Amino acid sequence: MQIIECLQLQVLAFKQYNSPSKHFQKKDLVIHKAQHLKEKPQKDFAYTFGGISTDYMLDIDYDADNGGWKNPVIKANEPFMLDPANATLQYSIECFEGMKAYITVDKKVALFRPDMNFKRMNTSHKQLGLPAFDGDQMTECLKELVKIEKDWIPDRPMHSLYIRPTSICMDNKLGLSSVKKCKTFVVLCPVGPYYPRGFQPVKLYCDTQIVRAWPQGFGDKKIGGNYAPALKTQRKGHELHGADQALWLLHDYVTEVGTMNFFVFWKNEQGEDELITPPLDGTILPGVTRDSILTICRNKNQFKVSEKPFKIQELMKACTEKRVYEAFGAGTAAIVSPVKQFVYDNVNYEIPIDAQSGAGKLTHEILQTITDIQYGRTKGHQWNIEVCNI
Amino acid sequence: MQIIECLQLQVLAFKQYNSPSKHFQKKDLVIHKAQHLKEKPQKDFAYTFGGISTDYMLDIDYDADNGGWKNPVIKANEPFMLDPANATLQYSIECFEGMKAYITVDKKVALFRPDMNFKRMNTSHKQLGLPAFDGDQMTECLKELVKIEKDWIPDRPMHSLYIRPTSICMDNKLGLSSVKKCKTFVVLCPVGPYYPRGFQPVKLYCDTQIVRAWPQGFGDKKIGGNYAPALKTQRKGHELHGADQALWLLHDYVTEVGTMNFFVFWKNEQGEDELITPPLDGTILPGVTRDSILTICRNKNQFKVSEKPFKIQELMKACTEKRVYEAFGAGTAAIVSPVKQFVYDNVNYEIPIDAQSGAGKLTHEILQTITDIQYGRTKGHQWNIEVCNI
Numbered sequence: 001m002q003i004i005e006c007l008q009l010q011v012l013a014f015k016q017y018n019s020p021s022k023h024f025q026k027k028d029l030v031i032h033k034a035q036h037l038k039e040k041p042q043k044d045f046a047y048t049f050g051g052i053s054t055d056y057m058l059d060i061d062y063d064a065d066n067g068g069w070k071n072p073v074i075k076a077n078e079p080f081m082l083d084p085a086n087a088t089l090q091y092s093i094e095c096f097e098g099m100k101a102y103i104t105v106d107k108k109v110a111l112f113r114p115d116m117n118f119k120r121m122n123t124s125h126k127q128l129g130l131p132a133f134d135g136d137q138m139t140e141c142l143k144e145l146v147k148i149e150k151d152w153i154p155d156r157p158m159h160s161l162y163i164r165p166t167s168i169c170m171d172n173k174l175g176l177s178s179v180k181k182c183k184t185f186v187v188l189c190p191v192g193p194y195y196p197r198g199f200q201p202v203k204l205y206c207d208t209q210i211v212r213a214w215p216q217g218f219g220d221k222k223i224g225g226n227y228a229p230a231l232k233t234q235r236k237g238h239e240l241h242g243a244d245q246a247l248w249l250l251h252d253y254v255t256e257v258g259t260m261n262f263f264v265f266w267k268n269e270q271g272e273d274e275l276i277t278p279p280l281d282g283t284i285l286p287g288v289t290r291d292s293i294l295t296i297c298r299n300k301n302q303f304k305v306s307e308k309p310f311k312i313q314e315l316m317k318a319c320t321e322k323r324v325y326e327a328f329g330a331g332t333a334a335i336v337s338p339v340k341q342f343v344y345d346n347v348n349y350e351i352p353i354d355a356q357s358g359a360g361k362l363t364h365e366i367l368q369t370i371t372d373i374q375y376g377r378t379k380g381h382q383w384n385i386e387v388c389n390i
Numbered sequence: 391m392q393i394i395e396c397l398q399l400q401v402l403a404f405k406q407y408n409s410p411s412k413h414f415q416k417k418d419l420v421i422h423k424a425q426h427l428k429e430k431p432q433k434d435f436a437y438t439f440g441g442i443s444t445d446y447m448l449d450i451d452y453d454a455d456n457g458g459w460k461n462p463v464i465k466a467n468e469p470f471m472l473d474p475a476n477a478t479l480q481y482s483i484e485c486f487e488g489m490k491a492y493i494t495v496d497k498k499v500a501l502f503r504p505d506m507n508f509k510r511m512n513t514s515h516k517q518l519g520l521p522a523f524d525g526d527q528m529t530e531c532l533k534e535l536v537k538i539e540k541d542w543i544p545d546r547p548m549h550s551l552y553i554r555p556t557s558i559c560m561d562n563k564l565g566l567s568s569v570k571k572c573k574t575f576v577v578l579c580p581v582g583p584y585y586p587r588g589f590q591p592v593k594l595y596c597d598t599q600i601v602r603a604w605p606q607g608f609g610d611k612k613i614g615g616n617y618a619p620a621l622k623t624q625r626k627g628h629e630l631h632g633a634d635q636a637l638w639l640l641h642d643y644v645t646e647v648g649t650m651n652f653f654v655f656w657k658n659e660q661g662e663d664e665l666i667t668p669p670l671d672g673t674i675l676p677g678v679t680r681d682s683i684l685t686i687c688r689n690k691n692q693f694k695v696s697e698k699p700f701k702i703q704e705l706m707k708a709c710t711e712k713r714v715y716e717a718f719g720a721g722t723a724a725i726v727s728p729v730k731q732f733v734y735d736n737v738n739y740e741i742p743i744d745a746q747s748g749a750g751k752l753t754h755e756i757l758q759t760i761t762d763i764q765y766g767r768t769k770g771h772q773w774n775i776e777v778c779n780i
Contacts (some may be wrong), residue, residue: 050475050564057474081469084447084577085440089558092482092614093621129621164564168479174440174554174579176617176649178625187474189564214604218619224482225615227566229608231483231519235568259566 023133024060024069026140031148034076040152047154047192049333050162053077054152058145058186061170062131065180069133072141074148077187083172091176093169094224095124098332099288100191101146101153101161101387104376109150109387111163112374114139116288121165124221129179130167138165142186143387149188150390158193158371162333194334199358201340201351202329204247204257205237206312208345212248212255213283219255220282227259234258241343245329252311255283260329260337261290264315265303265362267323273303275362276310277330289330289370292383296369312344319349326360327351335370338363413523414450414459416530421538424466430542437544437582439723440552443467444542448535448576451560452521455570459523462531464538467577473562481566483559484614485514488722489678490581491536491543491551491777494766499540499777501553502764504529506678511555514611519569520557528555532576533777539578540780548583548761552723584724589748591730591741592719594637594647595627596702598735602638602645603673609645610672617649624648631733635719642701645673650719650727651680654705655693655752657713663693665752666700667720679720679760682773686759702734709739716750717741725760726753 037055041047057077061070088094097117104110118135125132146161153161163186170181210233212226213219219226230246237243245258255278256262268274275297278284297305318324329337338359339351354360359367372378427445431437447467451460478484487507494500508525515522536551543551553576560571600623602616603609609616620636627633635648645668646652658664665687668674687695708714719727728749729741744750749757762768 053475077474079471079473082472083469084467084556084575085443085554089478089484089556090486090554090614091617092484093618094479094482096480127622128618129625162564164475164480166474166479174552174577176621178621185474187564189475209606211604211606214601214607216599216601217604217607221619223615223619224480225613225618227481228483228518228615229611229613231566231568232517235519 022068023137024072024141025134025137026072026144028071029141029144030071030073031144032073032075041190043156045154046196047159047190049191049194050189052189054149054161054188054190056145056148057188058141060141060184062182062184063180064131068131074145085172085174086169087171087173087176087179088168090174091169092223092225093128093130093179093182095121095128095130095167095222096224097121097165097222099163099165100332100374101163102374102376103153103155103390104384106376107155107390108376109146109153109390110374110376111139111143111146111385111387113288113292113383114142114385116291117165120222120286120288121167124223125167127218127221128169128223130169130182131179133184139385145186145188147388150388152188152190153390154190154192155390156192160191160374162189162191164189194337195358199338199363201338201353201358202244203242204245204339204342205233205241205243206247206249206342206344207233207236208249211250212246214250215282217283220280220285222285230259243343247312247342249312250283252313253309254278254312254315256285257329257337257339260331260334261285261287263293263328263330264310264324265326265360266318267325268304269314273325274306275303276306276308278309279307281309287330289332289335292370293330293336293366296366316344316349319351324351326362328359328363336363336367412458413527414462414531415524415527416462416534418461419531419534420461420463422463422465431580433546435544436586437549437580439581439584440579442579444539444551444578444580446535446538447578448531450531450574452572452574453570454521458521464535475562475564476559477561477563477566477569478558480564481559482613482615483518483520483569483572485511485518485520485557485612486614487511487555487612489553489555490722490764491553492764492766493543493545493780494774496766497545497780498766499536499543499780500764500766501529501533501536501775501777503678503682503773504532504775506681507555510612510676510678511557514613515557517608517611518557518559518613520559520572523574529775535576535578537778540778542578542580543780544580544582545780546582550581550764552579552581554579584727585748589728589753591728591743591748592634593632594635594729594732595623595631595633596637596639596732596734597623597626598639601640602636604640605672607673610670610675612675620649633733637702637732639702640673642703643699644668644702644705646675647719647727647729650721650724651675651677653683653718653720654700654714655716655750656708657715658694659704663715664696665693666696666698668699669697671699677720679722679725682760683720683726683756686756706734706739709741714741716753718749718753726757728753
């Protein structure tokens with residue numbers, strides 16, 4: 001036995017991984033005209049989430065042995081060939097992001113905090129051994145794609161263009177080893193309001209048998225592997241209890257809801273009004289909407305805002321003692337998703353919901369504040385990133 | 391609050407999920423002749439793992455809304471089209487198996503315990519919400535594929551045909567929801583000995599920062615999501631310590647090595663000779679080789695054989711006290727992979743290795759016993775499943 005390593009070596013290895021290889025840049029963007037363009041939906045079309053994709057996609061290839069990142073390409077959104085031995089299909093070397101573009105009240109096209117998404121995507125890349133990229137250049141390339149596809153964005157209340165960046169490994173080999181080739185692509189889908197007929201509050205199922213993520217695991221990365229196994233719990237909750245989503249627990253601590261972050265607004269045991277959400281301890285996805293809600297509510301300065309762990313038993317007790325004002329999930333697709341009920345150990349617990357509007361007062365306010373920024377009703381907000389005129 | 395559920399409901403839901411839909415069957419197998427066949431390697435070709443695929447693949451589609459499983463098809467092994475919005479690329483709805491076909495000393499083609507692989511694959515399917523299949527029918531279809539491709543199996547010592555069954559979701563939608571369409575396919579690769587120049591014992595790196603799997607998680611399923619995030623630890627171990635594989639820990643308990651099960655043969659604290667491996671507590675993959683080794687060593691009845699938890703500190707203490715005889719990983723690709731050293735908290739611990747052969751005596755014996763069965767030197771063993779004559 002001997003001590004063979006030292007801090008310098010660790011630092012060196014870390015620097016090597018993070019050293020700037022040649023990043024792709026917007027100035028090298030190549031645009032291939034699509035042969036055929038689809039007919040766009042009628043003005044009153046009822047959009048479903050992910051039901052329609054637009055004509056073009058952004059596509060950026062990487063090959064470690066041949067110069068790293070290639071020039072970004074905008075081209076027709078169409079299927080591509082994958083070998084049965086592709087490492088993504090075998091070992092889930094894949095990650096994604098979810099974001100949106102909006103038509104503002106000033107008839108501009110805008111993005112919402114794209115820097116946050118591409119920062120998170122880079123942490124996913126690092127976890128998976130995919131190459132780093134320059135987030136600002138990625139945003140600039142995305143802007144070009146959105147500009148080309150701006151006519152796809154429905155200019156209607158609460159409509160938007162959903163943006164799905166994805167990275168996959170393109171190596172064809174059955175052995176699990178370092179990534180040599182990968183592909184980052186972005187596809188777009190026009191979407192309508194998440195709740196077309198007003199809020200539909202959800203019922204949650206607490207599965208005490210399954211854990212979504214764990215300390216020192218990968219639950220804070222937006223990687224594919226975090227999503228597939230969770231389907232079983234969602235289905236179980238639906239079959240057994242008619243629940244819409246899972247409320248994930250870890251050692252009784254509440255972590256996430258479905259694929260969203262979870263917030264509770266309550267009078268805490270100390271009698272203070274408090275908005276609480278679990279902390280970013282590595283088991284929680286660092287949501288862009290989560291961050292936005294925390295910032296907005298801290299700026300309000302009307303109640304305590306806490307990122308700290310809390311147990312399902314604390315929530316059950318608060319429900320019983322009628323101290324819970326509201327609870328909601330938070331994510332890009334819905335922004336806020338009000339919770340009306342959860343079931344734990346076969347017992348239902350009720351969360352107050354305004355029967356008429358389907359959500360609580362704070363939930364409404366948060367939705368209003370965020371959409372005011374996204375749709376440009378709040379002028380010149382730093383989270384609203386202008387792309388072009390419509 | 392009210393108690394709304396009862397056991398009957400749970401049983402009903404469970405039965406629904408497990409009810410036999412129409413399974414695919416070997417009698418419906420369709421064979422499409424390939425247009426072009428590849429040239430087979432020369433007799434002395436040096437095979438690498440996954441370097442060459444054979445001409446044909448087995449391909450079985452499923453569509454919940456159109457009759458469930460389709461007829462199994464054997465056709466040319468070639469890339470197929472996937473939409474950028476394919477749910478496998480987004481949410482890792484994917485699982486796989488690894489198994490082998492051998493040419494026996496009697497010039498027969500044989501499989502090794504295929505029932506075990508397809509039983510495990512069905513548990514992966516269940517976790518992912520993929521449909522169940524009949525494992526026996528799957529084995530029969532696989533036999534037909536192997537028969538067609540038998541000339542690809544190198545008739546040379548320690549050579550075999552690696553078999554990779556894979557299942558992926560074929561739905562194209564950006565929302566995470568129940569699987570409607572999927573595809574199960576099998577590709578084949580001729581492989582040489584895992585250690586062409588005799589055993590190459592490995593060095594392991596204990597990462598105290600990253601946990602591979604968790605109680606009530608998914609570590610006992612052979613799903614893609616368990617593999618990708620682990621690449622970072624393997625790379626880190628290599629960069630910092632020149633290690634070949636990760637030795638995975640959970641709360642200091644030893645769990646797996648790289649993508650293999652882990653065995654230690656030692657004199658335990660009670661002074662007994664003991665072969666020990668972590669138990670199947672949900673964090674450990676139920677390996678076919680693991681099961682085979684346990685059965686073989688229990689039948690030997692020469693030393694204690696234990697499936698029970700042990701801590702890395704126990705292993706370190708045993709190393710220091712020179713009580714460790716051997717340690718090895720176990721999996722389909724290598725069968726046994728001897729360990730010569732591990733590094734924990736920057737300290738190296740040595741495991742005895744016979745300098746000439748690169749492995750310990752028991753490691754050698756296990757390899758011999760298993761390959762005797764696989765290559766038919768042990769006659770009529772129930773684990774050796776005959777496919778055809780060569």
